[in-house]
Amino acid sequence: MSASAFVPKPVQEQVESGEAFSARYIYQGPDRETLGARLPLADIPVVDLEKLSSANPDRDDELKNLRSALSSWGCVQAVNHGMSGSLMEEMREATKSFFATPKEEKHKYARQEKMFEGYGNDMVLSQEQVLDWTDRLYLTVTPASHRKLKFWPRNPPSFRGVLNEYAEATEQIGEVILKSMAASLGLDENCFLEMYGQVPKMYARFNYYPPCPRPDLALGVKPHADRSALTILLQDKDVEGLQVEKDRQWFRVPTIPDALLVNVGDQIEIMSNGEFRSVVHRVSANGARERISVAVFCMPDKESEIEPAAGLVDENRPRLYKKVKNYYQHYKPGKKTIDDAKI
Ligand SMILES: O=C(O)CCC(=O)C(=O)O
Numbered sequence: 001m002s003a004s005a006f007v008p009k010p011v012q013e014q015v016e017s018g019e020a021f022s023a024r025y026i027y028q029g030p031d032r033e034t035l036g037a038r039l040p041l042a043d044i045p046v047v048d049l050e051k052l053s054s055a056n057p058d059r060d061d062e063l064k065n066l067r068s069a070l071s072s073w074g075c076v077q078a079v080n081h082g083m084s085g086s087l088m089e090e091m092r093e094a095t096k097s098f099f100a101t102p103k104e105e106k107h108k109y110a111r112q113e114k115m116f117e118g119y120g121n122d123m124v125l126s127q128e129q130v131l132d133w134t135d136r137l138y139l140t141v142t143p144a145s146h147r148k149l150k151f152w153p154r155n156p157p158s159f160r161g162v163l164n165e166y167a168e169a170t171e172q173i174g175e176v177i178l179k180s181m182a183a184s185l186g187l188d189e190n191c192f193l194e195m196y197g198q199v200p201k202m203y204a205r206f207n208y209y210p211p212c213p214r215p216d217l218a219l220g221v222k223p224h225a226d227r228s229a230l231t232i233l234l235q236d237k238d239v240e241g242l243q244v245e246k247d248r249q250w251f252r253v254p255t256i257p258d259a260l261l262v263n264v265g266d267q268i269e270i271m272s273n274g275e276f277r278s279v280v281h282r283v284s285a286n287g288a289r290e291r292i293s294v295a296v297f298c299m300p301d302k303e304s305e306i307e308p309a310a311g312l313v314d315e316n317r318p319r320l321y322k323k324v325k326n327y328y329q330h331y332k333p334g335k336k337t338i339d340d341a342k343i
Pocket residue numbers: 205207221226233235241242281283292293295
């Protein structure tokens with residue numbers, strides 16, 4: 001049987017047509033006991049990106065703050081990042097409006113089987129796979145020449161223009177963070193950017209989580225670490241859902257309306273020789289309210305070789321990761337991809 005036979009309707013359509021909750025969404029992982037639990041709030045440090053600019057007198061202190069946040073949590077709440085609050089709000093609104101269009105409209109952008117780009121569910125690879133309570137739109141946003149516009153919504157009419165602006169602002173933020181990460185580790189600030197290569201890419205994933213009848217049994221997204229170098233996440237302004245793991249405990253990530261959450265992905269873990277670890281995270285399902293988020297995955301050129309920076313390897317700090325290439329394709333369901341890259 002082909003995988004398409006296993007692909008269910010988008011969860012939004014299941015909710016709209018009043019379908020019974022399917023056992024295919026019942027999460028079986030070892031952390032399932034914590035699904036309905038009230039979790040502590042993560043005190044993820046806020047990093048002021050303006051203070052990270054080279055001319056700023058507070059730069060050294062803010063670099064220390066960045067390093068300590070990334071070493072402990074694997075993510076930071078970035079503020080003063082240069083993206084206007086109104087653009088952030090427009091991107092949230094355009095995302096909500098797209099998912100609010102009729103299903104016939106959304107299906108115009110449907111993902112083709114085994115392709116990741118377009119509108120649809122989680123990649124369904126087997127009948128046994130436990131499904132995420134989410135629908136998604138996945139798009140390549142940079143370089144502009146790699147965009148597949150047939151998947152870019154025409155409705156709402158503002159969507160394409162807002163995303164274009166959002167992508168430009170996010171690209172600049174990614175560059176500031178990459179330089180600052182390298183500088184915070186005592187490396188040349190261009191060290192990670194140079195490894196990125198000639199044609200770095202950004203993918204945007206628009207996540208939609210409708211209310212779920214069994215938030216005690218299902219997850220919006222199962223625990224995972226992103227295979228990106230960095231992920232820049234725009235959270236829903238009102239509805240929490242993202243949770244991060246630290247020291248084998250789960251925490252709720254607070255929503256700060258003007259902040260962008262920057263996550264360490266596997267490829268920075270490799271480049272930083274494990275100084276920064278990719279953050280394991282999941283999304284809870286919500287019994288009452290819908291939630292959206294926009295994740296932008298920042299990715300090195302697929303031809304670039306990614307490896308621990310030479311400045312972070314010596315006799316006291318052995319090299320912990322192999323050289324990898326086109327790492328994003330290394331997806332293995334149910335496994336932490338980074339384990340394959342460890343020496
Ligand atoms: O919805 C969120 O807050 C996070 C989504 C996520 O982890 C992802 O798209 O990789």
